[in-house]
Amino acid sequence: MPATLPATLVGKKVGMTRVFNADGRNIPVTVIQAGPCFVSQLKRSDTDGYDAVQLAFDDVKPRNSTVPMIGHDAKAGITPKRHHHEFPLDPKQADALELGQQLTVDALNDTKFVDISGTSKGKGFAGVMKRWGFKGQLATHGVERKHRSPGSVSGRASNLGTGKPKKGIRMSGQQGNARITARSCEIVGIDKTNNLVWIKGTLPGANQGILLIRPAKRLYKSKARIANG
Amino acid sequence: MSTSLIQAVEQAQLKTDMPNLHVGDTVDVHVRIVEGAKERIQVFNGVIIGRKGSGIAQTITVRRIVANEGVERVFPLHSPRIAEIHVKRHGHVRRAKLYYLRERVGKKRRLRDRRRGLGHLVQAAPTTPSAEPKAPDAAPEGEPVLAS
Numbered sequence: 001m002p003a004t005l006p007a008t009l010v011g012k013k014v015g016m017t018r019v020f021n022a023d024g025r026n027i028p029v030t031v032i033q034a035g036p037c038f039v040s041q042l043k044r045s046d047t048d049g050y051d052a053v054q055l056a057f058d059d060v061k062p063r064n065s066t067v068p069m070i071g072h073d074a075k076a077g078i079t080p081k082r083h084h085h086e087f088p089l090d091p092k093q094a095d096a097l098e099l100g101q102q103l104t105v106d107a108l109n110d111t112k113f114v115d116i117s118g119t120s121k122g123k124g125f126a127g128v129m130k131r132w133g134f135k136g137q138l139a140t141h142g143v144e145r146k147h148r149s150p151g152s153v154s155g156r157a158s159n160l161g162t163g164k165p166k167k168g169i170r171m172s173g174q175q176g177n178a179r180i181t182a183r184s185c186e187i188v189g190i191d192k193t194n195n196l197v198w199i200k201g202t203l204p205g206a207n208q209g210i211l212l213i214r215p216a217k218r219l220y221k222s223k224a225r226i227a228n229g
Numbered sequence: 230m231s232t233s234l235i236q237a238v239e240q241a242q243l244k245t246d247m248p249n250l251h252v253g254d255t256v257d258v259h260v261r262i263v264e265g266a267k268e269r270i271q272v273f274n275g276v277i278i279g280r281k282g283s284g285i286a287q288t289i290t291v292r293r294i295v296a297n298e299g300v301e302r303v304f305p306l307h308s309p310r311i312a313e314i315h316v317k318r319h320g321h322v323r324r325a326k327l328y329y330l331r332e333r334v335g336k337k338r339r340l341r342d343r344r345r346g347l348g349h350l351v352q353a354a355p356t357t358p359s360a361e362p363k364a365p366d367a368a369p370e371g372e373p374v375l376a377s
Contacts, residue, residue: 015235024310
């Protein structure tokens with residue numbers, strides 16, 4: 001496998017467990033079933049204005065797909081797939097790929113850190129104590145029916161002239177069920193037979209949720225030292 | 230599907246030579262300690278007062294008395310830092326967690342030896358029942374053979 005392969009994959013969160021490393025240290029890991037993914041579309045700057053690859057993941061019965069999607073996959077010479085996600089690429093990396101090509105966890109061979117995006121678990125319409133960690137009000141001392149309320153949102157000084165609270169005041173609202181990116185996640189191990197990747201720590205979303213794996217965009221100093229050898 | 234994949238990940242790391250451990254057993258835990266480049270083995274001797282978790286996450290809590298002060302250590306059983314575990318004696322206990330031993334002082338700390346299910350040991354060594362049982366994992370669990 002050439003090193004120019006992009007470290008981009010679509011995967012499914014399997015669950016969490018732990019592994020012991022060579023020092024005997026216990027590392028919490030999230031297991032992802034990453035791939036096999038297939039190149040279902042290549043976008044090039046001369047035809048589409050930018051370079052990107054669309055990866056297809058997870059077989060689906062044709063009757064559960066749609067005719068346009070089946071035709072789209074057939075164009076790339078692959079069987080119908082459930083998930084299609086686009087990843088931006090360097091022109092050089094795009095040159096190395098061809099339509100219908102299979103990408104496996106081998107693509108992560110030389111990668112130490114990745115960014116992983118997914119949809120977080122939905123928490124519904126959450127109050128400020130759950131959503132922002134406010135302390136709420138007292139339990140006693142005359143507090144009535146306001147134990148979990150946020151208190152004052154602004155005073156006269158902050159809204160002078162407008163009569164409104166400041167922008168960005170933290171209030172109750174929808175929490176979760178949003179796209180979250182976990183940055184600079186360490187790859188602990190790769191299981192090539194089962195197409196599994198072990199990532200240190202927690203990742204967004206429930207088990208069986210779809211996760212997008214990309215090379216880490218930026219690293220803190222200590223991690224950058226490890227990544228560059 | 231996913232549970233079997235997780236099991237596949239864990240299975241490779243599970244130790245297969247684990248002795249049959251019970252709460253109340255007095256054990257020698259051989260711990261690998263890395264000091265700089267050198268590695269040595271330290272033995273922690275004590276009573277198992279609790280077991281927790283399952284599979285790769287299984288741990289035991291071992292309690293011993295050092296300089297009249299109780300010391301408890303939690304060992305992940307499948308950690309490579311645990312070199313080996315020897316069972317010295319089986320204590321007679323009626324609890325899954327022996328936290329009551331923390332309150333005990335003096336002779337009350339001691340656990341009665343288990344008499345049930347150890348028939349083969351008594352027959353093998355009738356005169357020295359406190360000798361080290363060579364194959365503690367061979368103790369027929371759930372087979373109430375009364376030692377006469």
